[in-house]
Amino acid sequence: MTSIIPLAEIDPQLVEALLDAAFGKDRHDRTAYKLREGMDMLEGLSLAAVDQEKHELLGSIQCWPIALTDEKGQMHPMIMVGPVAVYPDFQREGIGRAMMTALLAEIQPDDPLPLVMIGDPEYYGRFFGFTAEGTGGWTLPGPWEPSRLLVRTGTDNPLPATGRLGPWTR
Numbered sequence: 001m002t003s004i005i006p007l008a009e010i011d012p013q014l015v016e017a018l019l020d021a022a023f024g025k026d027r028h029d030r031t032a033y034k035l036r037e038g039m040d041m042l043e044g045l046s047l048a049a050v051d052q053e054k055h056e057l058l059g060s061i062q063c064w065p066i067a068l069t070d071e072k073g074q075m076h077p078m079i080m081v082g083p084v085a086v087y088p089d090f091q092r093e094g095i096g097r098a099m100m101t102a103l104l105a106e107i108q109p110d111d112p113l114p115l116v117m118i119g120d121p122e123y124y125g126r127f128f129g130f131t132a133e134g135t136g137g138w139t140l141p142g143p144w145e146p147s148r149l150l151v152r153t154g155t156d157n158p159l160p161a162t163g164r165l166g167p168w169t170r
Helices: 012-023 031-035 095-106 121-128
Strands: 002-006 047-051 056-069 075-086 115-118 137-139 149-152 162-167
Touching: 002 095, 012 056, 012 075, 031 075, 031 162, 047 095, 056 095, 075 095, 095 121, 121 149
Parallel strands: 075 115, 137 162
Antiparallel strands: 002 047, 047 056, 056 075, 056 162, 115 149
């Protein structure tokens, strides 16, 4: 049976091994890593999927504080979701979906912070309400596919049409 627990309860070396297996050892060169550079993950929103019987890590989802800096230099804080990782042998068993569902259950419905991620628009749109609509004028600190830059917001507050995503700094 799979359980979702706080990622902070998992040995960081096990998480690194999972991420290497899911994304490759060159994963640190990806744009998503530059977006959250120097930030600590949000422990209360970062989760792990574990097999209770075998006591093994099956997947993880991490969240990070980032911001969209608009043309006036104003920072709009957001939460970056990702990486969402599942060991290749356990993919397509609903583990990633269970972790995303658990994450969204942790977020307060009236929370004003948008969620942003780089991911599959069809999957994350259909199941979790993420969309690339409104992100076309945003830039990132590295290459990305514009259709994969997704946002989910639970508020009616409009987001800037243009800006640069990066680490949240005060």
